[in-house]
Amino acid sequence: MKKLTLGVTILLLMALMTACAGSGGSGGDNGGVSQGGSQDPTNAASPSAETADFKKLGDEPLTLTFFNTSGTFPDVEFQTLIADPIKKKYPNVTIERITPAATTTNEEVLSTHVPDIIYSSSSSHQKIIRTGAYEDLRELIKRHNFDESRIKPILYDYIKEMTKGKGDQIYAIPFNANQHVLYYNKDIFDKFGVEYPTEKQLTWDEVLEIAAKLTRTENGVQYVGLSVDNLTGLAKGLGLPYLDRETGNAALDTPEWLRIFELNKRIFEIPGYVTPEGTWNWGRDHFMKDQTIAMRVTWLANMVGPLEELRQQGVEFNWDIAPAPNFKDQLGKTREAQIHSLSVNSQSKHKDEAFQVIAEILSDEGQRVLARNGRVPAIINPELEKEYGLDIPVLQGKSVQNVFIGEPLQEHYIHPYELDISTRLTEAAEDLAVGGLDVNSAIRKATDVINKDVETLRTTLGQQ
Structure with missing residues (x-):
């Protein structure tokens, strides 16, 4: 009996010691990771399930900032x-x-706060890299046995391209694929007796023909047939970079960009598109709030969430979804799928816990929540497409299957200076719309001013 009691006591002591050694859920213990984020040499080998779990989220209260x-x-x-x-x-x-x-700018926020998790898109990735706020996730990926093969290649390859040949760091994990669709206002189509778009992917020629019928003034209200995010939006149908990857200079003097400028010029030339007062840049609020835009080609995430917020405020109207159009020789493809991503802050005191949250969001169940609420999942799981939009009220009754018609393109390589010069393309669109420039003149002007900007950036930011 004494031997049995002694054996039980030893087992209890061993269990207690193991539990103490494996704790750290509150994040106060580094769990084998230094403050700089480097892995403890004792854990440097390929991580086992045991070492991968040494810093679990645990039971202690923990707040992570986002x-x-x-x-x-x-x-x-x-x-x-x-x-x-x-x-x-x-x-x-x-x-x-x-x-x-x-x-407040991102740079100002990141200099005064240490958010544990950073949400980004291609509209900010390169600028955040400059701040040093992104943790290289390669060690965390190994330590937590995160299965990268589950992520859609067109999303993860873009992430890898950001640092290819410059250290090959992994700064982010894709959160969702922000694909493009054509939104249309059924009430405007009904008002002017025009048939709705269907599941058929339209060519730009077909869309412009429809837009011309829907661009008019009725009872003092200006209706516009089409909004496309102008040059930057149209260029995503061909996956065009703004800057040459090697030289950093403007990459607009190409047959593909000429095609985009010519298309945008044709849109602006639809009678009534540009108002007598010179309004030419039609966007989200004109479609959602004013409800004067008949068709809008843009990202899913740009509209679904805001439309749901609007619905919760009691504002609803009769709209639906069709496939994003493209050039005739590009049918079957839509536009670049923008990557929305999640990252760990390099200064966070809770790197392991933050990464575990990201891993949970990338689990099948986490991505199912995204799919059912109107985001296209980042992981390879065709079954989730069948559940797309089921839980978000604003998508009930909509033709959500049209989201998946056409193959999205991988987002083009974003040069480190691209975000800094992107406003020049808006200026070029304005030159086409109200500035009186032909397409060749607009391309030359934009090229010259972009190249001057790049020279300044090289001086202020350094050669990249």
């Missing part, structure tokens, strides 16, 4: 897609959003 650097991500989506699912899975974990003043 900051959105770019991409449309309204509070309703933050709660539905991230905060609530993580709280359900880990009741002790709270994801708290940092919401700075609208005029």
Whole structure:
């Protein structure tokens, strides 16, 4: 009996010692990781399931902060897609959003706060790289046995391209594929007796013909048949870079860009498109709030979340979804799928926990939540497409299957200076719309001013 008691006591002591050695859920213990994020040499080998779990989210209360650097991500989506699912899975974990003043830059936020998780898109990736805020995730990927093969190649390959040949760091994990569709206002089509778009992918010629019928003034209200995000939006149908990858100079003097400029010029020349007052740049609010745009070709994430917020405010109208159009010789393809991604802050004190949250969001169940609430998953799982939009009220009754008609393109390589010169393409569109320039003159002007900008950037930011 004494031997049995002694054996039980020894087993209990061993269990207690093991539990103490494996704790660290609150994040106070580095769990074998130094403050700089390098892995403890004792854990440097290929991680086993045991070492991968040494810093679990645990049971202690833990708050992780979250900051959105770019991409449309309204509070309703933050709660539905991230905060609530993580709280359900880990009741002790709270994801708290940092919401700075609208005029505050990302650089200012990241210099005064240390958000544990950073949400980004191609509209900010290169600028955030400059701040040093991204943690290289390669060690965390190994330590937590994260299966990278589950991520769609067109998304993950873009992430890898950001640092290819410059260290090959992995700075982000794709969160969703932000694909393009054609939104249309059924009420405007009905008003002017025009048939709705269907599941057939239209050519730009066909879309412009429809847009001309829907661009008119009725009872003092200006209706516009088409909004396309102008040169930058149209270029995504051909996957065009703004800058040459090797030289950094403007890459607009190509047959492909000429095609884009000519198409945008044709849109502006639709009678009534540009108002007598010179209004030419039609966007989201004109479609959603004013409800004067008949068709809008843009990203899913740019509209679905805001439309749901609008619905919750009691504002609804009769709209639907069709496949994004393209040039006749490009049918079967849509536009570049923008990558929305999640990253760990290099200064976070909770890197392991932040990465585990990201891994949970990339799980089948986490991505199912995304799919059912109007985001195209980042992982390879065709079954999730069948559940697309089922849980978000604003998509009920919509032709959501049209989201998946046509193959999205991989987003082009974003040169480190591209975000800094992108406004020059808006200026070029304005030159086409109201500046009186022909397409060749607009391309030459934009090329000259972009190249001057690049020279300045080389001086201020260094050769990249």
